Amino acid sequence: MNVVTRNPDIACQSADSRPGDFQPLRERGQHEVFCGLTSIMWLHRKMQDAFFLIVGSRTCAHLMQSAAGVMIFAEPRFATAIIGERDLAGMADMNDELDKVVERLLARRPDIKMLVLVGSCPSEVIKLDLSRAASRLDRLHQPRHRVMAYSGSGIETTFTQGEDNFLAELVTRMPAEKPGAAPSLIVVGAMADVVEDQMTRIFHGMGIENVAFLPSRSSESLPAIGPNTAFLMAQPWVNATALAMQKRGARRIAAPYPLGEEGTTAWLKAAAEEFRVDASRFDAITAPGRERARLAVERYREALAGKRIFLFPDSQLEPALARFLHRELGCEIIEAGTPYMHREHVAEELAQLPASATLSEGQDVELQIDRVHESNPDLIVCGMGLGNPFEAEGRSTKWSIELVFSPIHGYEQAGDLAELFARPLARRGLLKVGT
């Protein structure tokens, strides 16, 4: 479908939406996705006093330096404790070895406040208990350094689920809110600092004063949580975190994700309703942002309207991105793949996707590539392993990892988000050279 319905009631389903009980296409074959360790790429920049120590193999270390496609210049706040033959053969006690590595690391980086042990495929398979190791090391090194653990292993997590596991573990460390505490809001899922600042201004404008973000920028400023806490998911992958927060009494505010003008408005509106913000105040506060976002997105509409898009699974953002592309830019979605789908947490997104779009969960990359060849999309959103091979076939691609590494949320970034999809097409139009 090429016609876009601009429904003023954004929560309303589009006319050709799918039934609520539909089944996505589920495939089991080669998954061309990153493992959860890869989310350390942004987590180590986001929480500046934390250090992520992967307990894994040479492959894990190699992944970390290769995954971003470039090496990071400064000394990063992550490292790998590489398990060796001696450890596996039992010639060295792995816990003693880990203690030594941690000691060496803390001596080198005394500024680390929170040391995070990150489990990997090998550490999970040999059942090295990192949670216990973390509590032991925590007792040893507190109060100067705190130590925690989570798993980012590929056998349990894809890409963004690594952040989810980290945040879920952080939730257990958040202080309890005081009895009778004033209502507070926590926004969950790492976003660019500048976006957080924009969101904070809007929430304050609406009169929601107690707003915090998870992950916080410092390990020592974790927000309090309890029955007077409500939370908004800013990223669709924080599923285990949401559960952990609900366990601590917080309420989830159901909303689509703040991508594009519509998504951002609906997301803010959900918070406004939860905090009983007056409708006219909501309109007054959001109107300038809505207008700017519409204007910024409009610029790319001509380039993208009617374009047929195929999204490979990568970050779990895919359903929300497909909704934005479909509703605000008039794209036709051929397939939106996602590595993992939490039905409840993307319900608002799915409701706004046209029934003609194939939704797939999990992956058999060969079959998915076959479907690209059959459907011949105008733009393929995919990972770095697939991008150049598709380009060499004469197809246009957008590397999906950029969508996780760029500020895309909120009103002021809606145009930037649209531009990320428009750029490969514009570039194709510019170049007078062949493949």
Added chain:
Amino acid sequence: MELTVWTYEGPPHVGAMRVATSMQDVHYVLHAPQGDTYADLLFTMIERRKARPPVTYTTFQARDLSGDTAEIFKKACRDAAERFKPQAMLVGASCTAELIQDDPGGLAKTLDLAMPVIPLELPSYSKKENWGAAETFYRIVRGFCQGYQQGETANDRKRVNILGSTSLGFRNRDDIREVVRLVEMLGLEVNVIAPLGASPADIARIPEAGFNIVLYPEIAETAARWLKKTFGQEMTSTIPIGVGATRDFIMEVAELAGVDPAPALDDDAERLSWYSRSIDSNYLTGKRVFIFGDATHAVAAARIASEELGFRVCGLGTYSREHAREVRAAASRLGLEALISDNHLDVEDAIIAAAPELVLGTQMERHVAKRLRVPCAVISSPVHVQDFPARYSPQMGAEGANVIFDSWVHPLMMGLEEHLLQMFRSDFEFNDDAQASHLAAVHAPAANPSADEHSPKAETIQQASDSLSWTTDAEKELRKIPFFVRGKARRNTESFAAERGVNPITIETLYDAKAHFGR
């Protein structure tokens, strides 16, 4: 357990991938957990390859571990054989699959595939990438050559194989062209080039050549030794990187082939020699250079630096423990002790201690040099997208020497620029915090006299000695020396003062030391 931030080499299965991806009509089925597919982007992004690597991953997950991961492997193997129809199938495990012990080789045998299967056993917890590549290449060569019936064309001394070039190898793509040119100038015929570009059918023809040119021992030596033992094929030992080494290589190849080396020796494509002799290169004399890389490129670089550019090698090392012997020998010829380490933090410490004026290293050393504001050129893997330039830029042969001259000399200050900097060092826009003018269009802001003092690494250099102190005037005078030689001046002065028991260091001490050490 070993603490590491960056690694010089990936795991051994990445080495196997490099060999598989280099070749035609080979497919590699890798038993590996979800996430190990990251390795694809090494090839599609860093090397900008137009096709996906010929690798199928089983990408098993935790829930599969309680079920039948062996069945997942068998299905992936069958599907890959059916879909890609390769001439040969490689099978193996990554680090995690090694732990669950499914035996990919044994499983693949039960499948009765239409093509030969080569099982790879690459111990992930003790070996690394280059070893994995060498072992894989050896297994393939052995697998396809051992049935070869000797007799027909064997031992034709004028036919050669060129072995060792791979995908993701440092400038391998262009080195091959350069070496083929040399070989053809000698009137020899190239029989097989492998692994890069070879199919299993080509590999099976390797014994038809008289001898093997080993371009890259890290990858081809194991296979070449087996070929020598099995078919009596000789192998070369000189790596033609640099003017002298290229001449030695030509002599070695000509002797093995029984031909006259003159046609290749008389080639006039090489310019490094004249450029290095020309007067503007005078300023290169005695520049301190620190060299680190894989063994092949580090040893070659040391010879070029000392014999062909007139640098002084102040540090030499490698991360290739398998080839440490060659690097130790090269270092001792230069009066140095080789640094053999795969810990980049040790390498960084060694660079700081050596206070070089130029670093020749890998991408890792490039970052270190950048932090220390020392010029740097990359000479070896591990590679980065920038190490695959669009232009022809080999390291081997005549053109390789030309490329090396340019890429090592250009990062340095040009001769007259260096002089002017020393004479008028407080110029507000032409000061020692500014980059060489031919490197950056935008100059640094006006000199901040203490800028370099604040970087923690600079502190390390400058507070080499706690017990010695500098008078304020001497400290000021020291600052008049450009940044890139200031560390050396400070070190020399301090060791001079310490030897003579001078404390504090005055302007006089500074100049006494200068007179003592010379430039």
